[in-house]
Amino acid sequence: MSKIEALNLIGSTPMVHLKTLDPKPGVEIHAKLEYMNPTGSMKDRIIAYMIQKGVEEGKINENTTIVEGSSGNTGASVAMIASTMGLKSIIFVPDKCSEEKIAIIKSYGAEVIVKPELTYGKFPAIKASESEDYYHIDQYNNIYNPEAHYMTLGKEIWDDMNGEIDAFVAAASTGGTLSGVAKRLKENNPDIKAILADPEGSVYKPYLEGKEDYLSYIESFHVEGAGKTKLCATMNFDIVDETIAFNDEKAIAMVHRLAREEGLMAGGSSGGNVWAALEVAKRMEAPAKIVTVLPDSGFKYLSKIFNPQWLKEVGLGHLVK
Structure with a gap:
């Protein structure tokens, strides 16, 4: 089998x-x-694609902690895919994120940080700047996002x-x-x-x-x-x-x-x-x-x-x- x-x-x-x-x-x-899709959303597609590109470009290695901001679904995808690769992840979510989404992200082993809805998106970049071992996926600006859906x-x-x-x-x-x-x-x-x-x-x-x-x-x-x-x-x-x-x-x-x-x-x-x-x-x-x-x-x-x-x-x- x-x-x-x-x-x-x-x-x-x-x-x-x-x-x-x-x-x-x-x-x-x-x-x-x-x-x-495995985590219950379409975001699995883009995260798998973007992480693969990050590895190919030398931006992600075995010491990388992946950082991202998400209304919930992308966070779950990051947490799941990172865990299968033996990597850590930190996810910032807005305060309107459902309890279920937060629980799912945590279940995959990620750290979840809740921030106000209007400002949560700025924190992943700030966090990523703290260490060269942090990699910000940046789904809102990463051109591999629409490319993943195209492909x-x-x-x-x-x-x-x-x-x-x-x-x-x-x-x-x-x-x-x-x-x-x-x-x-x-x-x-x-x-x-x-x-x-x-x-x-x-x-x-x-x-x-x-x-x-x-x-x-x-x-x-x-x-x-x-x-x-x-x-x-x-x-x-x-x-x-x-x-x-x-x-x-x-x-x-x-x-x-x-x-x-x-x-x-x-x-x-x-x-x-x-x-x-x-x-x-x-x-x-x-x-x-x-x-x-x-x-x-x-x-x-x-x-x-x-x-x-x-x-x-x-x-x-x-x-x-």
């Missing part, structure tokens, strides 16, 4: 047709189940759909997913639309709309792993054809619908992605196929978006059934 290592399980995730969401005959929504996820989506794709819809935090996947798809077919699903309170949509005061649109929102309060170097804004805004209620309501109607346990950004994909599908004429991704698992949010008490506390108690 051949031996399979955990890292070999990254990628080749299933693509499913969300049959209960088709708005009209001949218009379909398909979703890539990225939560079926893996983008290719898989094209192959899964046999090239029959009219639009790709995805939220952006670092922007690596949308940038990398859309580049791959558009190289194969320039007519494919790249659509950004952005939470209200993120700066991406107002920035893309040309608003000079885009930073004034920053507001708090509860969906994790989507949207940003600053622009990231890994986000290719030129590749975006359209931006659709969603709010916490729309995203979380869709998460519950996916669980009850499709049997898919996904996180909040997945709900935002699918809600936006449905909005796109409603205005398309058959035949048409829209593809999106479910970035992480709903099991990472049992204390939040699947918790009736938490929903009531954030004003979404009406979603409890």
